[in-house]
Amino acid sequence: MRTTAFASLLVSLVALSGIGPATASENGQILYRLHCSGCHGLQGGAATVGRIPALAGNVGTFMKSAESRTFLTQAPGIMNSGLNDKDVATLMNWLVPTLAKESLTEPFRPYSVEEIAHSRANRPPDFFVARRKVAEDLRTQGYELPEY
Numbered sequence: 001m002r003t004t005a006f007a008s009l010l011v012s013l014v015a016l017s018g019i020g021p022a023t024a025s026e027n028g029q030i031l032y033r034l035h036c037s038g039c040h041g042l043q044g045g046a047a048t049v050g051r052i053p054a055l056a057g058n059v060g061t062f063m064k065s066a067e068s069r070t071f072l073t074q075a076p077g078i079m080n081s082g083l084n085d086k087d088v089a090t091l092m093n094w095l096v097p098t099l100a101k102e103s104l105t106e107p108f109r110p111y112s113v114e115e116i117a118h119s120r121a122n123r124p125p126d127f128f129v130a131r132r133k134v135a136e137d138l139r140t141q142g143y144e145l146p147e148y
């Protein structure tokens with residue numbers, strides 16, 4: 001009995017510690033769970049409390065222009081997460097195709113580590129002003145983003 005309990009504890013600990021090889025996609029999901037899902041939820045849905053925008057069903061729209069593609073990676077929750085450029089790329093390369101749903105209409109071009117470094121070095125002075133500009137530009141191309 002005791003041995004069984006110990007064995008299952010050990011299995012849980014190994015699972016929690018992430019021992020064992022994980023694919024890039026699994027790593028992206030793990031990073032999302034640890035750094036993002038507390039606010040954005042496991043499914044990336046919207047929440048009025050905390051004014052959390054829906055990632056699900058929208059992130060693909062940001063792939064429509066170079067500016068909005070860059071902007072998506074500059075959210076404060078990403079840039080202030082403490083994750084390095086490689087981890088942000090891994091996370092975004094899991095997040096966009098997984099949560100985009102029908103908003104992603106062309107094959108996803110993965111983010112490179114250099115692209116994330118460039119995003120980080122060129123963060124907009126005001127994220128909300130930049131968000132409004134991105135939404136306006138996309139609207140002129142016929143793509144709608146929800147406001148928040």
Ligand code: HEC
Pocket residue numbers: 032035036037038039040050051052053054055058072073075076077078081091095127131148
């Ligand atoms: C403390 C809560 C919190 C955490 C943690 C957080 N976010 Fe956010 N996120 C927000 C809020 C709130 C917004 C809306 C803009 C703002 O207020 O900063 C947002 C905006 C965004 C946006 C912009 C969406 C849009 O439609 O413009 C993206 C993308 C995003 N977050 C991704 C992430 C990712 C990926 C992580 C994990 C690395 C993360 N966030 C962590 C709360 C959070």
